[in-house]
Amino acid sequence: MNLLPFGPLTPYRSRRFLPSDLDFGDELVISPLFDQLETRSLGCQSAEALEQWLLDVDELGSALDQERALRYIAKTCNTENAEVSAAYLHFVECIDPLLKPRQFNLAQLYLSHPYRSSLPRPQFDVFDRAIQLKADSYRVENIPLETEEAITVDQYTTVTGSLTVSFRGEEKTLVAMGRYLEDPQRTVREETWRLVASRRLVVAEQMESLFDRLLELRQQMAGNAGFRNYVGYGFQLRGRFDYTPADCRRFHKAIESTVMPVLRTLQRERKSRLGVTALRPWDLSVDPLNRPPLRPYVDSSRLEAGSQEIFDRLDPVLASGFRTLREHRLLDLDNRKGKAPGGYQYTLSDARLPFIFMNSVGLQRDVETLLHEAGHAFHALACRDEDIALHREPPIEFCEVASMAMELLGARHLDVFYSPPEAIRAQRMHLEGIIIVFPWIATIDAFQHWLYSHPRHTRLERRAVWLELMDRFGGDVDWTDLEEERACLWHKQLHLFHHPFYYVEYGIAQLGALQVWMNAEKDLPKALQDYQAGLALGGSRPLPELFQRAGCRFDFGLKTMRPLIRRVAAELDRLPAG
Numbered sequence: 394m395n396l397l398p399f400g401p402l403t404p405y406r407s408r409r410f411l412p413s414d415l416d417f418g419d420e421l422v423i424s425p426l427f428d429q430l431e432t433r434s435l436g437c438q439s440a441e442a443l444e445q446w447l448l449d450v451d452e453l454g455s456a457l458d459q460e461r462a463l464r465y466i467a468k469t470c471n472t473e474n475a476e477v478s479a480a481y482l483h484f485v486e487c488i489d490p491l492l493k494p495r496q497f498n499l500a501q502l503y504l505s506h507p508y509r510s511s512l513p514r515p516q517f518d519v520f521d522r523a524i525q526l527k528a529d530s531y532r533v534e535n536i537p538l539e540t541e542e543a544i545t546v547d548q549y550t551t552v553t554g555s556l557t558v559s560f561r562g563e564e565k566t567l568v569a570m571g572r573y574l575e576d577p578q579r580t581v582r583e584e585t586w587r588l589v590a591s592r593r594l595v596v597a598e599q600m601e602s603l604f605d606r607l608l609e610l611r612q613q614m615a616g617n618a619g620f621r622n623y624v625g626y627g628f629q630l631r632g633r634f635d636y637t638p639a640d641c642r643r644f645h646k647a648i649e650s651t652v653m654p655v656l657r658t659l660q661r662e663r664k665s666r667l668g669v670t671a672l673r674p675w676d677l678s679v680d681p682l683n684r685p686p687l688r689p690y691v692d693s694s695r696l697e698a699g700s701q702e703i704f705d706r707l708d709p710v711l712a713s714g715f716r717t718l719r720e721h722r723l724l725d726l727d728n729r730k731g732k733a734p735g736g737y738q739y740t741l742s743d744a745r746l747p748f749i750f751m752n753s754v755g756l757q758r759d760v761e762t763l764l765h766e767a768g769h770a771f772h773a774l775a776c777r778d779e780d781i782a783l784h785r786e787p788p789i790e791f792c793e794v795a796s797m798a799m800e801l802l803g804a805r806h807l808d809v810f811y812s813p814p815e816a817i818r819a820q821r822m823h824l825e826g827i828i829i830v831f832p833w834i835a836t837i838d839a840f841q842h843w844l845y846s847h848p849r850h851t852r853l854e855r856r857a858v859w860l861e862l863m864d865r866f867g868g869d870v871d872w873t874d875l876e877e878e879r880a881c882l883w884h885k886q887l888h889l890f891h892h893p894f895y896y897v898e899y900g901i902a903q904l905g906a907l908q909v910w911m912n913a914e915k916d917l918p919k920a921l922q923d924y925q926a927g928l929a930l931g932g933s934r935p936l937p938e939l940f941q942r943a944g945c946r947f948d949f950g951l952k953t954m955r956p957l958i959r960r961v962a963a964e965l966d967r968l969p970a971g
Contacts, residue, residue: 396471399722402744410449417460427495434502440511451782455742462739469733472554485543490536497531500524523783535614542610549890554733558592568728568752574678575686586675590878600884612848623845627894635936644949648835651958660869671871682971687757689810693726703806714774728752736762738769747773768799776931784933791939793902798909821968832866834900856880901949907957908945
């Protein structure tokens, strides 16, 4: 049974090592392939032979990675299908534990190979570093812990994907309820917000228990790897060679000093324009002049076609890339019951094609989400010809430059969906969103640093720290009589459960994206050329070099941040609110 949105995919390169009809979910099929590669490594008597061996290793790795991706995609598209869930869990429970020691052995064979130093430089410098990191991070005793971690995360996905509410006689997903938070009638917004928050509170105990177990597993894995806690281990796993936890803390302070004053100004203006005595949580998404919500499209086919027109206007290479996704049906955009929340782009490594998953319900943020995920897709397509898989895997901090810059570049063509005044309104909403998201990024990242540096904390201590961070970065919002809802707000941030320490990347990348945006204001063709040149490097160069090639500076201190935030604030002053 195939419940994928797309049909069979062809490998991008004709296979040299693997037969074309293997079942990559069968342990008995996979093990002999690793045996062959381990034996063959001993016979590589030149740099050229070693490089070909690496390509064969990558061929197997890409096929296995794609098999996992296909099962994950099917699972997130159909969370209530037992057969699909079982297929995904089989890979997690049976195939992943088999792969990890075998992949570690191949890494060790490479690192100790006499011809390793003869491979061409600097092409293999970053590759060497990444393989060494994987070898250093590997611990056989962590394999069952990682399996249990993946199963626990899957439980979070299943629970959150199943949440619905009854609203006006209809069953609706929590994502679908988001549109009612833009309703000009405050009573409708309040009813919506309270209904969704109450539904989340029903599973709050389950969320806390799941996170308790994840925290325990991650602390144990860190200890097995020789770390005092998960902070250092998490940084190592994420390959953060170019910044430290101390840099992250400085970033939080920079957000506090540069962004928070702008956020509070925007909140004062919103309160005044809405004519309310205090901003409540249900007042944060509605138009501040109480105009009807922006409705850019009715169904996802229009979202898809309008986005194609934006890329047609921007650049022929980008336009062709998005057309490829449409032709291969590599888009699943509609929100529906039983679909996992959120959005993502997942690269199918063997076909070297990107797939975009999201939950569109007809809002402006859906347009921004598709532009964002398309930026990731363009990144995957730009480095498609890199045959070393690690060279097609850019660091997350630069992946998000690709996506966030595309949001900003695409915003200049929002008239595809709107009248000219509405397009200006949408552009302003997007820039306000950038100001709003920086403090949220600081909140989530600072929370994670505390969580994992205090692994034996109690739930009450966790709650207190979360509320302190909400005070520090939440601005001027009135949470009277909503203490429990506020204390549990972090449960909806799936990164905390799925991807520990993955969130600050959005803030670092946003600074890069804003630099691309400012470059485009001066010289759009040059900015697009630099942007695409950066994407084409994939993960073949260190993070600062990727930023530099895209026309940006890799820095997230005050020196870089202050002028960018001032420029956003100036643009908000220029764009009329009404």
